[in-house]
Amino acid sequence: MTLPTPDTLAPGAALNVLRNVTTADGTTGDVAVVDGMISTALDDIAGPAGIDASGWMLLPPLADMHAHIDKAYTWEMAGRPAGSLEDAVACWQTFGARLTQADIAAHARRALTAALRAGVTAVRTHVNFHEGEDPLRGLRAVVALREEFAGLVDLQVVAMHGHLHDSDLVREAIAVGADLLGGAPHLSPDPAAEMDRTIALAEEAGIGVDLHTDETLNPASLDIVHLSRLTAAWPAERTRSAGHCVSLAVQPEDVLDDVLAAAAAAGLSIITNPLTNLYLQGWEHPVATPRAIPPLHAIRRVGVALAAGGDNVQDPFNPLGNGDMVDVAAALVIAGHLSPDEAWQVAAAGRSLLGLPTAEGAHGDVADMLLVRAGSIAEALAERAPDRVVVRDGRVVATRHLSTATVDIDTHVSKEISV
Ligand SMILES: [Zn+2]
Structure with a gap:
């Protein structure tokens, strides 16, 4: 079964389970959103469904x-x-x-x-x-x-x-x-x-x-x-x-x-x-x-x-x-x-x-998060995190996808070789 990925999410979508998502401390695992809160309890995560967040990080907004x-x-x-x-x-x-x-x-x-x-x-x-x-x-x-x-x-x-x-x-x-x-x-x-x-x-x-x-x-x-x-x-x-x-x-x-x-x-x-x-x-x-x-x-x-x-x-x-x-x-x-x-x-x-609740992706935190396509915070900052999904209370409120540039690298390389 192929799960949808975060870049397919649109504003208004409700998150249920994120699979293989990496949090700020560098650990990777599954998290669920239950009543607007983050859960890492196995019962909440059970079942085959969810979003495949491999290659994405869950970071504090x-x-x-x-x-x-x-x-x-x-x-x-x-x-x-x-x-x-x-x-x-x-x-x-x-x-x-x-x-x-x-x-x-x-x-x-x-x-x-x-x-x-x-x-x-x-x-x-x-x-x-x-x-x-x-x-x-x-x-x-x-x-x-x-x-x-x-x-x-x-x-x-x-x-x-x-x-x-x-x-x-x-x-x-x-x-x-x-x-x-x-x-x-x-x-x-x-x-x-x-x-x-x-x-x-x-x-x-x-x-x-x-x-x-x-x-x-x-x-x-x-x-x-x-x-x-x-x-x-x-x-x-x-x-x-x-x-x-x-x-x-x-x-x-x-x-x-x-x-x-x-x-x-x-x-x-x-x-x-x-x-x-x-x-x-x-x-x-x-x-x-x-x-x-x-x-x-x-x-x-x-x-x-x-x-x-x-x-x-x-x-x-x-x-x-x-x-x-x-x-x-x-x-x-x-x-x-x-x-x-x-x-x-x-x-x-x-x-x-501002007195807002903690949102670090830990169990019991409010399900406010910024999902970025990156392997580390350093990479997210270096690449300016072109792909982002903004979530409040477990619901997507904004998205941004900028990583669509393409380069004709094959043609370029073959030209270099032919010279
Ligand atoms: Zn000022």
Whole structure:
């Protein structure tokens, strides 16, 4: 009896049994899906039926913990800008006023769809207070998408104000439906005061924060220390995340140790965004250009929760982002020196930051998974996993099949020989 293979699955299909599937720990065997949960109990797997997943891996679904879906796909219309973070911010401030709520919704929907097809089922997105009239139009667009994608992508929305936005407007943004409060204190003239204000507003609303933190190669910028101090007494379940943390990459080791110890004690999580930091940082260093990625091993070693984000999708901050966390994980290996297995863990770690149940393909885990055609995580990252099947609660929600290229190798080889 020939069993169907994962590449024949279409959205809507319910998984029952996967035969010969390899999990992240490298073991290969059969698993069943029972009531939306993974089972490795023999009774559940018995019988000849199922999907032949030989050559496929069952991996934890990916989580993009730092996105800007309200800005996605704007690089061309913004005039193809190039340059540093400051250049990108300036470009956005002159260009962003042109975007309507409908424009923002369309771009953000396209970005979420791309992410879902890639196997990203949890996204934390920052949403700017947009330039022009009605600065909360982007937030309203994205909050509506949170409902539209419910059951497909768990979307967490961060209201990202600037230091020029008054506190009443921030309160209004929270009332629109933001899950967390954001901001970029290092871009304000008085970062400590701006962080104090942000934390006070979050406490007033009873919500957590995810701040763009120290997104600079200037070692004097260590707002993460202030953030740790301000949130150390918060209840454990209230989110306090620091995004980017570029300046950690240029600290002396003794300073780094103290900073990370404070962050760990405060229950802070760090979100690294390697692609955008590689692109935006270091323009002033034409030689020996720094990588601008925080020290990932040191962060993990001290017990700070580390997750990752794709950050920008073809916008003034990165013309080449695509919403695919496999690309981000690959960058964590190449530029951040994590092992491929560690990189996948970090690229999926956002699930726990969002409070989602464990999904590693083990008995009792929720049957959320990303099936990729690969023999190992290293191969999946190296080849960018062209074939993927995205599963939630045991049901296929998206597929992607790109490995259809052909090469006329026989003709080529025979020509070579005949010469
Ligand atoms: Zn960002």
